[in-house]
Structure formats: structure tokens, C-alpha cells
Amino acid sequence: MINSVCGIRSTGRICTDLAQALEAQGHTVKIAYGREQVPEQYQKYAVRIGTDLDVWIAGAEARLLDNAGFSNRKATEKFIEWVKEYDPDVIHLHNLHGYYINVEVLFKYLKTCDKKIIWTLHDCWAFTGHSAYCDAINCTRWESGCDNYSQKGYYPKSYVDQSKRNWRRKKDLFNNVPDMTIVTPSHWLEGLVKESFLKDYPVDVIHNGIDTTKFYPLKNDFREFYHLEDKYILLGVATSWDKMKGLEDFVKLSDLLDNSYKIVLVGLTDKQIKKLPKKILGIKRTNSVKELAYIYSAADLFLNLTYSDTYPTVNLESVKCGTSVLTYDTGGSTETVEEFGGYVVPQGDLKGVVEKIKEVKKESPEKQENDMRPTNIDKIDYHTAVKNYLKVYGVDSHHTESVPNAKPPILSGGVRRS
Structure with a gap:
């Protein structure tokens, strides 16, 4: 290869x-x-x-x-x-x-x-x-x-x-x-x-x-460690962050949400973390699959605000860890939602993202679990x-x-x- x-x-x-x-x-x-x-x-x-x-x-x-x-x-x-x-x-x-x-x-x-x-x-x-x-x-x-x-x-x-x-x-x-x-x-x-x-x-x-033996729901103290016990956690993960991956959209999104929400972004550089607003928790890139599984499992909703993607494995990892996905209608990212469930919002529509987040937050955990179509998980x-x-x-x-x-x-x- x-x-x-x-x-x-x-x-x-x-x-x-x-x-x-x-x-x-x-x-x-x-x-x-x-x-x-x-x-x-x-x-x-x-x-x-x-x-x-x-x-x-x-x-x-x-x-x-x-x-x-x-x-x-x-x-x-x-x-x-x-x-x-x-x-x-x-x-x-x-x-x-x-x-x-x-x-x-x-x-x-x-x-x-x-x-x-x-x-x-x-x-x-x-x-x-x-x-x-x-x-x-x-x-x-x-x-x-x-x-x-x-x-x-x-x-x-x-x-x-x-x-x-x-x-x-x-x-x-x-x-x-x-x-x-x-x-x-x-x-x-x-x-x-x-x-x-x-x-x-x-x-x-x-x-x-993905390796489904390594990504699965894990009980952990992520919320307690970062004092996020009472927050609705919105997670974004990328190997590198820039405008194309939606970094600017996450910053704008943080201004549209009240203090009951916390955005967590994984994969940032030290320089990017220093520039983040207080409403966003920045975490450096990790090659530890277990650490990623912990974070996916702790989140309430995974957001993929990318402007370019073919078939993102981060969506699959999140679903396997029991966390629903909300994605822009970008490239092949929507295909993961079509196959395994989740939510799609027009690219760049942050108001639509906010509305969908609030809608999902009100849903029962049972409905979110059904929306992920767990019967198809083996295909991941x-x-x-x-x-x-x-x-x-x-x-x-x-x-x-x-x-x-x-x-x-x-x-x-x-x-x-x-």
C-alpha cells in the first residue's frame, strides 16, 4: 500500500x-x-x-x-x-x-x-x-x-x-x-x-x-473531569481543524447557544486552543482509540460541520459509541446518516443546526437510539x-x-x- x-x-x-x-x-x-x-x-x-x-x-x-x-x-x-x-x-x-x-x-x-x-x-x-x-x-x-x-x-x-x-x-x-x-x-x-x-x-x-471491538459505549469520568456534569455536550472530532472542517462554524455556533450547552472539539493544536471562546473546550489530537471512545461515549450529540468529506469514519465511531450524528449535507457524510441514522442540515445553515440540536435534546434517549438503526451497526x-x-x-x-x-x-x- x-x-x-x-x-x-x-x-x-x-x-x-x-x-x-x-x-x-x-x-x-x-x-x-x-x-x-x-x-x-x-x-x-x-x-x-x-x-x-x-x-x-x-x-x-x-x-x-x-x-x-x-x-x-x-x-x-x-x-x-x-x-x-x-x-x-x-x-x-x-x-x-x-x-x-x-x-x-x-x-x-x-x-x-x-x-x-x-x-x-x-x-x-x-x-x-x-x-x-x-x-x-x-x-x-x-x-x-x-x-x-x-x-x-x-x-x-x-x-x-x-x-x-x-x-x-x-x-x-x-x-x-x-x-x-x-x-x-x-x-x-x-x-x-x-x-x-x-x-x-x-x-x-x-x-x-472501523474496528468495532474498540469503539463501543464506555462509562467514564470525562464529564466529571472537565466539570461538565450539567452540560449538554456537542462533540466535534477531526485529525486537523480549519475552516473547511467547520472550525469557524463551531465558533459561530457557540455564540448561538446558551450556557446549558458545551462544545468539545478534539484534534486541535495548542495555538487553536488558545484562540477558542470560553464556550468551547479544546482538546489536542490523540492517537489513542480508547480515549476517543471515552469522549464519544460522554457526548450527547456528535456534530460534523464539514464542507468536504467522502465517508467520514468519525461519524461511524460516534454511532458505534452510542452517540447520534448531526451532519451538514456534505459529500458522502450524508450516506452514513442514510445508512445508520442521524440528522442532516443544509451546509452552512447554523440556525438550522441550532434548531435541530434543541429538537434532539428534547427527544427521549429511546427515540435517539431507534434513530441510529442499531440493526445496521455490523456494516460499520x-x-x-x-x-x-x-x-x-x-x-x-x-x-x-x-x-x-x-x-x-x-x-x-x-x-x-x-
């Missing part, structure tokens, strides 16, 4: 969940990643592409040249040599943006490697000229070509606009890869792919899943996603023998085996 991170954040945890399930069936798995730290329990899978310096240089080039995805040539070439030695049966791509890999070098190899290729899209970056979040402003210029880009201030940030050039380069590179299947986590993103220059590839929808488990991926891989889900592979060598100058 290839992804920007390994074992952390939503995409990194999807990779390691999948890796653990595959390994349990006897398969050999490695996860090539580009940045940040890998939790100890996942080190056995991890193979790093490049270095921190490579990421920093690529990020600077992206700002100055608007060339995200087209730096890191030497690190990627060394990584491709490692892949040839490892000789996998399947190459599973995830997030290729993140300033760590050169997609030109990668796809030239993919077109000639005679391997089965799976590409899971977690956002829109693959078929746009720049943005991962074109849906946030309902931009559809990617259908025929990108130009006059209006989201230069958002990831991947750039001071110039080369979206037209990038769109053409991606279209040329990403097409005509033999035996490649695209996977999307939602029907919403599937629809966008079928309108893009990737439309000739087969597309399968495999919803994201990531093992369901694993079984579906095995079908895409062309692997028998009952296979238990190891697939022989060459041992990965230790490479200097950018790729290391962990």
Missing part, C-alpha cells in the same frame, strides 16, 4: 486496519508512507519514502510552483527500486498527495509493472488541477479542465495558479494504467469519478469501516471492507497461506525498512 501516513489519521488507520486483517489471513503486507511518525505496533508494515527534508522541500516547491505531486523524484526512484525487489502481487494506492511522492515516476512504473493496481480515492485530488476539496465550493471545472483556481489558500497551498497544467499532466499520467480499479468510499465520490477523466476505469464503492466493521477489498484484489477471503515475497532490502538515502 502507498499512503501519505501509516497508522495515524483516518487514511493511515484504514491502511493498517486492512493490513492487519490481510496479515491474519496469511498475506504479506507493507505500507509505504511519506511523513509523520508511525505508532510502534505498525512499524512492521512501514517503509518510508524519502525524509522529512524531502517533504519540506516538496511543500515549499508546491507553494512557489503549484506542483504538488511532482517533486521528490530521487526518493521515488529509490522507492520504485525497492518495490521491484519486494515484488508485490497487488499495489494499493491511497493518498498520493502530501509532498512525499512523485506521481510521474510512480505512474510510469505502474503502467509497465504488470501488477494488479487498486487506487482508493479519499478525496478529489486525483482528478482536479489542484484541490482535494473542490466540492467545498461546488467547483466542477475539473470535468473538462481546470483554470482560474480559487482555492490557492487551501491545501495544497500555492501562491500561483498552475491548475490547468496540472490537470493535463494528471490526465495523461493517470489514464491507461493496465488492470487498475478505482475504489471510492462513497457513492457520492463514485459519481464524481464517473464525470472525470478517470471515468474509463471500473469503480467499486467500498465504505470505510472494517472486516466488511476487508472482505470487499479481497474481492477487488482477486483473493479468496478464506486463503490462509502466506504469499511468498522477496525480503525488503535496507535502502539508504530515502527509503528505510522498519
Whole structure:
């Protein structure tokens, strides 16, 4: 697998969940990643592409040249040599943006490697000229070509606009890869792919899943610890917070609610926490699943005020911990509500959010529990996603023998085996 991170954040945890399930069936798995730290329990899978310096240089080039995805040539070439030695049966791509890999070098190899290729899209970056979040402003210029880009201030940030050039380069590179299947986590993103220059590839929808053995209602002292015993807790969780994830909307929402409510946001930086109004409790990012389960369980209602999302696992985690979800009608976020219950409000309608919160607060716990449709909870488990991926891989889900592979060598100058 290839992804920007390994074992952390939503995409990194999807990779390691999948890796653990595959390994349990006897398969050999490695996860090539580009940045940040890998939790100890996942080190056995991890193979790093490049270095921190490579990421920093690529990020600077992206700002100055608007060339995200087209730096890191030497690190990627060394990584491709490692892949040839490892000789996998399947190459599973995830997030290729993140300033760590050169997609030109990668796809030239993919077109000639005679391997089965799976590409899971977690956002829109693959078929746009720049943005991962074109849906946030309902931009559809990617259908025929990108130009006059209006989201230069958002990831991947750039001071110039080369979206037209990038769109053409991606279209040329990403097409005509033999035996490649695209996977999307939602029907919403599937629809966008079928309108893009990737439309000739087969597309399968495999919803994201979570480890249901780790997320479940837990009695805890979260309320007592933060002196919130008499508060109605509204929870938001994200791996990183910005305007796109709804941070500004949460701040505005705090002014619209009285003191009987308390907004709790998880995943903030120290700088962001210092700027929060008193009505919001800010908690730093945690990679502890148990800590997250405690917080989900303590909340009264989970709010997902995102402006861009494909099929958020935070919604699933909250529902599994017994807390209902209220989301904007954004991307694939509404599909989780359609499947597992909850509430949907038009994007940006904070007055509607307040009205729905008050309505839910008045409902009995029994009605909220029924609205979550617990009979469908089993579909949340990531093992369901694993079984579906095995079908895409062309692997028998009952296979238990190891697939022989060459041992990965230790490479200097950018790729290391962990």
C-alpha cells in the first residue's frame, strides 16, 4: 500500500486496519508512507519514502510552483527500486498527495509493472488541477479542465495558479494504467469519478469501516473531569481543524447557544486552543482509540460541520459509541446518516443546526437510539471492507497461506525498512 501516513489519521488507520486483517489471513503486507511518525505496533508494515527534508522541500516547491505531486523524484526512484525487489502481487494506492511522492515516476512504473493496481480515492485530488476539496465550493471545472483556481489558500497551498497544467499532466499520467480499479468510499465520490477523466476505469464503492471491538459505549469520568456534569455536550472530532472542517462554524455556533450547552472539539493544536471562546473546550489530537471512545461515549450529540468529506469514519465511531450524528449535507457524510441514522442540515445553515440540536435534546434517549438503526451497526466493521477489498484484489477471503515475497532490502538515502 502507498499512503501519505501509516497508522495515524483516518487514511493511515484504514491502511493498517486492512493490513492487519490481510496479515491474519496469511498475506504479506507493507505500507509505504511519506511523513509523520508511525505508532510502534505498525512499524512492521512501514517503509518510508524519502525524509522529512524531502517533504519540506516538496511543500515549499508546491507553494512557489503549484506542483504538488511532482517533486521528490530521487526518493521515488529509490522507492520504485525497492518495490521491484519486494515484488508485490497487488499495489494499493491511497493518498498520493502530501509532498512525499512523485506521481510521474510512480505512474510510469505502474503502467509497465504488470501488477494488479487498486487506487482508493479519499478525496478529489486525483482528478482536479489542484484541490482535494473542490466540492467545498461546488467547483466542477475539473470535468473538462481546470483554470482560474480559487482555492490557492487551501491545501495544497500555492501562491500561483498552475491548475490547468496540472490537470493535463494528471490526465495523461493517470489514464491507461493496465488492470487498475478505482475504489471510492462513497457513492457520492463514485459519481464524481464517473464525470472525470478517470471515468474509463471500473469503480467499486467500498465504505470505510472501523474496528468495532474498540469503539463501543464506555462509562467514564470525562464529564466529571472537565466539570461538565450539567452540560449538554456537542462533540466535534477531526485529525486537523480549519475552516473547511467547520472550525469557524463551531465558533459561530457557540455564540448561538446558551450556557446549558458545551462544545468539545478534539484534534486541535495548542495555538487553536488558545484562540477558542470560553464556550468551547479544546482538546489536542490523540492517537489513542480508547480515549476517543471515552469522549464519544460522554457526548450527547456528535456534530460534523464539514464542507468536504467522502465517508467520514468519525461519524461511524460516534454511532458505534452510542452517540447520534448531526451532519451538514456534505459529500458522502450524508450516506452514513442514510445508512445508520442521524440528522442532516443544509451546509452552512447554523440556525438550522441550532434548531435541530434543541429538537434532539428534547427527544427521549429511546427515540435517539431507534434513530441510529442499531440493526445496521455490523456494516460499520472494517472486516466488511476487508472482505470487499479481497474481492477487488482477486483473493479468496478464506486463503490462509502466506504469499511468498522477496525480503525488503535496507535502502539508504530515502527509503528505510522498519
